[in-house]
Amino acid sequence: MWAIISQIFPYAMAFTAPLLITSLGGLFSEKSGVVNIGLEGLMVIGSFSSALVISTFQPIYPEGAIWLGLIAAMAAGILFSLLHAFASINLNANQVISGTAINMIAGALTVFIARNLTGSGNIHIMSGLTRFNVPLLSSIPVIGKLFFSQTYMSTWLILLILFVSRFVIYKTAFGLRLRACGDHPHAADAAGVNVYVIRYIGVMLSGAFAGLGGAAILVTYSGEFNGSVAGLGFLALASLIFGQWKPLGILGATFFFGFATTVANVSQAVPALAAIPPVLLKTFPYIVTLIALIIFSKSSQAPKAAGEPFDHGKK
């Protein structure tokens, strides 16, 4: 059993990272008061633009191409998220519809462009990030083997962003304003906070983080852009709820989903798990989310004004 767990842990960590950063992006958006159902599409945009940049630069600049790709993914995510921000903040559009449009535009547009470039619609990169054992820490018994062996640099970057985000949300003036805009936008407005600007920042951060999430899939375990991120954006949205809109809650929720999905993926190879019908393992995260939704329905920590348009003139 130990052998299995220590074997699948690195995979679970690699799978968790993109989910975590995307969910964290969703957190910034919802904390500011804008529901962003377009995370899936923003991940696709990130995956696409990083694939484009990496495959272009890898032949001439092999060491830095991947990092350039990650930066490009965040930039493209921000640009694309502006569509959602403009619709939901300036035009008071239905945020779910706008987010759905983002998902559909992203999926169609990226494959459209990729087909123009490569013919097949897929973009390969020559190589992704290499796994490494964290020096010293990986030799700690038990923990070293689980958490610090065979890791990707992007995972550590994402964990760093998580802890910085937690600090920003709860310990800084910006974080206070962000939360105020999501809970009581009119009170924030009366206190002199520019709700529109804060919400723009929230949505743009969700674009940057979801873009990074899409790119993280590409440079770790996928290695190829194919026009989809297989519903991970929606799973990130579920993690946000499951984690009750708290950074550490999200960490727990995404790791739970990451681990559950990895278990489902390897179940056929592991005799102890092969007895469980795979359909149960695959649907497990979604069913658990539904159950969690029921349990949290009475005490939901959702930002109170998430999804509600803010109109400066209306009190």
Place this chain on the structure above:
Amino acid sequence: MKTTVNKQVIIGLISVVLGLLAGALLMLITGNNPFEGYNYLFRGGLMNIERIGNTLATATPLIFTGLSVAFAFKTGLFNIGASGQMLFGGLCATAVGLSFDMPRFILLAAMILAAMIGGGLWALIPGFLKARFNVHEVVATIMMNWISYWVIYYTVPAFFKGEFLETESRNLPAAASLKAPWLTNLFDGSFINYGLFLAVIAVILIEIILNRTILGFELKAAGYNRFSAEYAGMNVNRNIILSMVIAGALAGVGGATFYIGYASNIQIGVLPSLGFDGIAVALLGSNAPYGVFISALFFGILHSGKGFMNAMTSIPPEIGDTIIATIIYFAATSVLIEKGVNAVKAKLSGMKNKEQESVPAEGGR
């Protein structure tokens, strides 16, 4: 009332024009000729009787998913789970079709009924969760989509495995298909099938339910203002569940028209995009059944013409999906268009008023 309908039509048309313009821009950027592109796109959808038949067959499931989303919208619910419902409905229909050997009419009726029940059940869960626990239906239906995806992924190979491929079910026998030889021959061998007639019936039925029955009134009342509907003594929770079930049943039958009409088997590993296109169809049709019908036909042209366009030019077929997605975005931001329309109207009526003012002045002289 009439003016608001006209306004919706104008906004819809402007959204379509903007979507087509965005598509033209993309064709230009990628070095293609947009006039040539659209020429082949529309010819691919409409140039002969066979292609018109294919366009109608493509539009059929879209009419159902569009009706499904629109019906839920009327009750204030966002059914983003039409894809999962049509997938599960399609599975139920396929399962009945492959398992039973009955006279054709009874078999087809049983298959459609199975699809209705399957789709309805799939939507019952989010509906119940919404009514009983106030769980947001958007998240619940998204989860149900993926549960449906994986259930089909494992059920089809386990029980209905195809002869050649693991990834699809066996082909349905001709008796269990909605395709009919006379219809196929009439349209020169196209995919058109009985599903279209079901879709027309569904459009009329939903129009009647929404606008001519007490149930429709209650459902819409719950959508406009949940609390006043409750205060008026309506059972809002029951109506929420009922509305979701009807929406799911519509999507389920849509799945049947897709998997046992348009296609002859069900594939695994694909969450049909038609459920999401249904959102576009409903929005563009301003959630009215007749509007849904017309906008589904329009999207049918885009979808069935894009293959021909791709064969004749170097424009990738995804342009069709891009245009549809852009249209949804413009429909979502219709406030902007509405403002524009109002500004134009105000200018026009301003000019009229000035003319009228100037008339008596001249007459007085």
